[in-house]
Amino acid sequence: MPLVPLPELLSHAGANKYAVGYFESWDVYSLQATVAAAEASNSPVIIGIGGLSCSHEWLQSGGIEIYGAIAASLAARSSVPISTLFNEADSFREAAGGLGAGFNSVMMHTQGWDQDKLLADTASLVAASHAVNVAVEGEIGALAEIKDGVLDAAGASYTSPEAAELFVRETGVDCLAVAVGNVHFVTGSHVPTVQVDLIKQIGEAVNVPLVLHGGSGTPDDQTQRAVQAGITKINVGTKLKFVYGNALVAELGSTVDDPNLAFGSRFEADVNSRAGVALAKEIQRLMDVFGSTGQAKR
Numbered sequence: 001m002p003l004v005p006l007p008e009l010l011s012h013a014g015a016n017k018y019a020v021g022y023f024e025s026w027d028v029y030s031l032q033a034t035v036a037a038a039e040a041s042n043s044p045v046i047i048g049i050g051g052l053s054c055s056h057e058w059l060q061s062g063g064i065e066i067y068g069a070i071a072a073s074l075a076a077r078s079s080v081p082i083s084t085l086f087n088e089a090d091s092f093r094e095a096a097g098g099l100g101a102g103f104n105s106v107m108m109h110t111q112g113w114d115q116d117k118l119l120a121d122t123a124s125l126v127a128a129s130h131a132v133n134v135a136v137e138g139e140i141g142a143l144a145e146i147k148d149g150v151l152d153a154a155g156a157s158y159t160s161p162e163a164a165e166l167f168v169r170e171t172g173v174d175c176l177a178v179a180v181g182n183v184h185f186v187t188g189s190h191v192p193t194v195q196v197d198l199i200k201q202i203g204e205a206v207n208v209p210l211v212l213h214g215g216s217g218t219p220d221d222q223t224q225r226a227v228q229a230g231i232t233k234i235n236v237g238t239k240l241k242f243v244y245g246n247a248l249v250a251e252l253g254s255t256v257d258d259p260n261l262a263f264g265s266r267f268e269a270d271v272n273s274r275a276g277v278a279l280a281k282e283i284q285r286l287m288d289v290f291g292s293t294g295q296a297k298r
């Protein structure tokens with residue numbers, strides 16, 4: 001079906017008390033596995049690529065256009081509602097590169113920016129994006145992250161309901177990513193504590209859907225409480241590369257018998273396809289946790 005606007009996906013999720021997953025991908029195999037998982041679970045889904053885990057040099061030298069075209073093409077062929085997101089661009093300029101490239105939503109990674117630049121650049125991106133029917137996700141507050149296996153909370157700050165209200169009013173963003181104890185890049189044993197009451201307070205202060213980044217490390221029970229408190233979009237990235245990478249290592253073994261079959265063949269012996277099956281299985285599990293399974297039927 002044609003691309004579905006992100007606000008439409010999120011408003012259905014809000015009305016029906018579930019969250020849509022943004023499952024960050026990195027190539028054709030991971031994109032196709034994500035769409036296959038959504039179809040198997042009859043779930044809406046958000047697909048795309050993000051600037052925090054990809055070379056900006058690659059993105060800005062054709063990567064945005066190449067990736068957007070593939071994502072949009074897969075979405076058009078799919079039977080479930082899909083939005084495409086260029087996630088966490090490093091600047092207004094890079095995010096604007098997503099406009100007209102196949103993405104129907106864009107977001108900038110603005111943590112650490114000063115307030116004037118944050119408001120001005122986000123408002124400019126909203127104006128440019130809305131002119132071509134693309135939605136904008138904004139963010140206010142800053143997530144802690146795992147760096148070299150250790151929690152780095154030096155630049156982290158919770159989203160305050162007052163700052164959120166001002167930001168949404170001044171910029172006109174379509175949805176808002178919040179920092180409520182969620183943590184980026186969790187691969188190990190760190191367990192974040194999501195402040196459910198803060199999500200509710202922010203939800204009362206703004207009239208746009210709320211987004212939870214750091215879906216890789218948030219335990220399932222906390223995720224479900226966050227959804228009940230008003231989160232309608234959850235970003236997952238790190239965990240997906242972890243699942244895919246481990247499956248790839250296991251499938252590769254120590255020798256390659258037939259390289260023509262093992263790589264890019266799309267036959268049973270294709271190691272990337274086999275890792276894609278493991279990836280799709282994890283995405284389907286997460287769709288159950290988020291409550292989006294079965295929600296593609298309107």
Ligand SMILES: [Zn+2]
Pocket residue numbers: 088184213214235
């Ligand atoms: Zn993120």
